[in-house]
Amino acid sequence: MTQPKGTLTRNTTAARINHWITGGCFILLLFSGLAMFHPMLFFLAELFGGGQWTRAIHPWIGTVLMLSYAGLIVQFWRDNLLNRDDINWMKAIDSVLANKEEGVPEVARFNAGQKFVFWSMAFLVPVMFITGLVIWDVYFSAYTTIEQQRIAVLIHSLAAIAAIIVWIIHVYAAIWVRGSMRAMTQGYVTPGWAWRHHRKWLRRLAATGSTGPRPRADRGPAPR
Amino acid sequence: MADLQSQNYIRRSASTLTPPSVRDHEQEVAKLIDVSRCIGCKACQAACMEWNNLRDEIGHFEGSYDNPADLSPSTWTLMRFAEWENDKGDLEWLIRKDGCMHCEDPGCLKACPAPGAIVQYANGIVDFISENCIGCGYCVKGCPFDIPRISQVDHKSYKCTLCSDRVAVGLEPACVKACPTGAIMFGTKADMKTWAEERVVDLKSRGFSNAGLYDPSGVGGTHVMYVLHHADKPSIYAGLPDNPRISILVDLWKGIVKPLALAGIAFTAVTAFFHWIVAGPNEVQPEDEANAQRLLRKTDDSR
Ligand code: HEM
Ligand code: SF4
Numbered sequence: 461m462t463q464p465k466g467t468l469t470r471n472t473t474a475a476r477i478n479h480w481i482t483g484g485c486f487i488l489l490l491f492s493g494l495a496m497f498h499p500m501l502f503f504l505a506e507l508f509g510g511g512q513w514t515r516a517i518h519p520w521i522g523t524v525l526m527l528s529y530a531g532l533i534v535q536f537w538r539d540n541l542l543n544r545d546d547i548n549w550m551k552a553i554d555s556v557l558a559n560k561e562e563g564v565p566e567v568a569r570f571n572a573g574q575k576f577v578f579w580s581m582a583f584l585v586p587v588m589f590i591t592g593l594v595i596w597d598v599y600f601s602a603y604t605t606i607e608q609q610r611i612a613v614l615i616h617s618l619a620a621i622a623a624i625i626v627w628i629i630h631v632y633a634a635i636w637v638r639g640s641m642r643a644m645t646q647g648y649v650t651p652g653w654a655w656r657h658h659r660k661w662l663r664r665l666a667a668t669g670s671t672g673p674r675p676r677a678d679r680g681p682a683p684r
Numbered sequence: 685m686a687d688l689q690s691q692n693y694i695r696r697s698a699s700t701l702t703p704p705s706v707r708d709h710e711q712e713v714a715k716l717i718d719v720s721r722c723i724g725c726k727a728c729q730a731a732c733m734e735w736n737n738l739r740d741e742i743g744h745f746e747g748s749y750d751n752p753a754d755l756s757p758s759t760w761t762l763m764r765f766a767e768w769e770n771d772k773g774d775l776e777w778l779i780r781k782d783g784c785m786h787c788e789d790p791g792c793l794k795a796c797p798a799p800g801a802i803v804q805y806a807n808g809i810v811d812f813i814s815e816n817c818i819g820c821g822y823c824v825k826g827c828p829f830d831i832p833r834i835s836q837v838d839h840k841s842y843k844c845t846l847c848s849d850r851v852a853v854g855l856e857p858a859c860v861k862a863c864p865t866g867a868i869m870f871g872t873k874a875d876m877k878t879w880a881e882e883r884v885v886d887l888k889s890r891g892f893s894n895a896g897l898y899d900p901s902g903v904g905g906t907h908v909m910y911v912l913h914h915a916d917k918p919s920i921y922a923g924l925p926d927n928p929r930i931s932i933l934v935d936l937w938k939g940i941v942k943p944l945a946l947a948g949i950a951f952t953a954v955t956a957f958f959h960w961i962v963a964g965p966n967e968v969q970p971e972d973e974a975n976a977q978r979l980l981r982k983t984d985d986s987r
Contacts, residue, residue: 496797496820498942499698511798511818512839557959559966597821597834610825610933617937621945625952632956638967651980652973662976666983 463648468665469672470643478531479644485525486627492518493620519596526589533582539569539674540579545660546572566659569673577630584623591616648672695804697796708806714873715846715857716880717781718911719921720887720895721867724749724763724779731862732761735847755782757835760844761859764922780910780921781859781868784831784844786810788904791930792843794938795826801841808873808907809846817841826938828903828928846907876909883911902929 463469471479492514495504505514548565549556550572555564570578594604594612601609634641639653654662664675692710693703733739738758746753749765761783768776790810793802801816802823812823812832819839823832832841847857855861856870869879880897887895896915899905910924918924 496818498946499700499797499799502698502797502799505818511816515818515820516839557963559963561966595821595825597819597824598836598839601821601824601834606825606830607931607933609821610931610937613822613825614933614937614941617941617945621941621948624949628949628952628956632959636956636960636963636966638965650968650973651976652968652970655976655979656968656972662979663983666980669983 463646467648467650467671468654468662469647470649471647471673472535473647475532475535475673476644476647478528478535482525482528482532485521485528486623488521489518489525490624490627492521497617497620516598519592522589522592526585529581529585536570536578537582540575542572542575546575561656566663567657568660568664569658571657573629573633577626577633580626581623584619584626587619588616588623591619690803690805692806693803694806695790695793696800697793697802698799703800703803705806710806712806712808712873713846713851713871713907714808714876715786715860715908716869716871716876716911717908718867718869718880718883719778719780720883720892720911720913721865722763722779722781723865723867724765724777725864726751726763727862727864728781728859728868729759729761729763731858732844733759735850735858736760736845755831755833755843757833757837757840757842760784760842766920766922768920778921780924782922784810784846784908785829785903785928786844786846786907787828788906789930791826791828791903791934792823792832792841793826794930795822795934797822805848807851809848809851810907811845811848812841812843814840814842826930826934828925828930873905873907880909880911887911887913898924900925900928902927 491504492508494501495508495511495514496502496518502511505511508514508517545565545567549567552564553573555561556571556573591612593600595609595616604612634644637657639649640657643649643653651662654665664670665672668676670676691704691707693705694708696703738760740752740756740758743752750762752759752762755762761781764780764782766778766780768778770776786809788808790802790804793804793810796802797820798816798818800813801818802810802812804810817840819834819841821834821841823841824830824834832843834841847855847859850857857868860868860870869876871879877897877899884895884897892913894916895911895913898910898912898915898918910918910921912918912921914920917926919926
């Protein structure tokens with residue numbers, strides 16, 4: 461990928477591949493899952509070759525999503541740890557939503573909104589995976605009672621709805637904040653983008669002479 | 685079966701429109717199983733296999749007369765034998781013919797996500813239309829009686845049809861025809877209730893003071909009913925549910941959760957859209973780039 465001179469690496473190639481495997485799986489799960497969730501959406505099953513195929517393939521895609529999201533957790537958890545900046549940033553959420561980012565407290569690589577998405581999914585994906593195993597009738601129905609399966613299917617659908625809502629917020633934020641889509645497709649952002657949205661991140665990269673995505677540990681002041 | 689062009693549906697799974705239902709001038713039917721007259725000969729089981737062309741795999745002896753040990757995709761009815769010690773300390777051998785109860789309010793149909801995979805005809809029979817079945821196992825979770833079984837071979841759900849094919853042409857179910865003692869009766873639901881009343885009176889006169897009809901109201905009544913000598917304790921009959929009803933979990937999952945979910949998703953999407961209309965894109969400004977360049981130069985110099 462050609463990365464223009466003077467830009468900063470926001471997401472590594474590995475992270476981007478990992479992210480889009482996750483995103484692809486999510487879309488497939490969304491369609492196959494909604495087909496079984498509501499009669500009005502059953503037509504989506506045709507995308508997978510009919511109801512039988514939809515039912516058969518949904519849990520396999522879920523398994524790939526679980527593995528793939530585990531990869532994202534490994535790559536992103538450090539930068540998503542909560543700290544005081546998040547509280548201050550949340551207090552200024554009105555200005556953020558109004559696109560008036562001057563005066564909004566500085567944040568590092570991810571802001572509280574991004575961290576919310578990250579941790580929500582870090583909770584919801586495993587919940588959907590585990591409850592999904594319980595209701596994966598072909599292979600696992602013999603290991604649980606019917607009552608346990610009833611609980612699992614209810615939790616699975618509630619978690620899926622929550623995940624879809626979080627995902628809509630995530631995708632909208634990507635569209636709304638110009639420049640972030642390229643951060644996940646081509647991998648880079650301009651220094652001005654970093655100044656505007658993640659100034660503390662920019663300061664750390666600058667202080668350690670790094671071009672991203674993480675400050676260099678061997679040079680300059682260590683990140684707090 | 686879908687080819688039969690049924691026009692007498694009163695319920696159709698996962699359907700938001702009224703199913704074809706004009707040919708509904710039909711009386712509700714019921715099968716009445718008089719447990720007190722059953723001798724456990726399994727003629728009904730054999731007749732069911734015979735009529736429906738079902739042959740289960742040969743299983744193993746599990747220490748009871750139950751044979752096979754459980755319902756399966758190819759065993760739609762099964763005699764369940766229970767030994768129960770009554771108040772006088774006498775042993776009673778309770779034999780119950782298990783199978784689909786053909787609920788008036790079927791949990792399987794409520795839970796089913798596949799349009800038209802489970803239907804209920806105007807006569808009350810609950811039928812699985814296998815070509816529409818996707819094999820998800822939701823009917824298993826919906827059923828309060830633990831009846832449907834999913835085949836590992838064709839991934840379809842199976843259960844007793846109440847011989848809907850025979851009933852449609854005016855015949856009684858195969859099990860009814862085969863029973864040598866008349867313990868299984870078939871007719872309109874009203875007639876079966878009247879007949880059951882007579883049986884209950886008779887049983888009471890013979891000392892079974894708790895005799896009664898099992899037509900559980902929790903599922904709106906059933907189209908397969910039992911005459912029990914101990915109607916106060918259904919569960920002694922190999923776990924017949926005392927108060928069957930569709931699980932509250934299934935009610936929530938198939939009820940309030942759906943509209944709430946769609947509303948929640950739509951609300952989020954619409955809110956996002958209007959945020960875009962009001963605030964518009966958040967774009968990096970030239971002064972952001974300038975500030976960033978200043979910062980980068982400063983740190984470069986200081987190093
Ligand atoms: C398919 C539609 C999706 C789009 C358009 C999209 C877009 C984006 C974009 C633009 C970023 C970069 C944000 C930044 O660098 O500041 C990003 C990051 C990320 N995305 Fe997605 N995404 C999608 C689906 C998903 C799904 C389904 C998940 C999880 C289940 C997910 C999890 C993440 C995570 C964990 C990050 C890293 C940033 C963080 O930790 O907050 N994405 N996505
Ligand atoms: S007994 Fe079970 S399978 Fe039969 S109609 Fe009732 S819910 Fe459906």
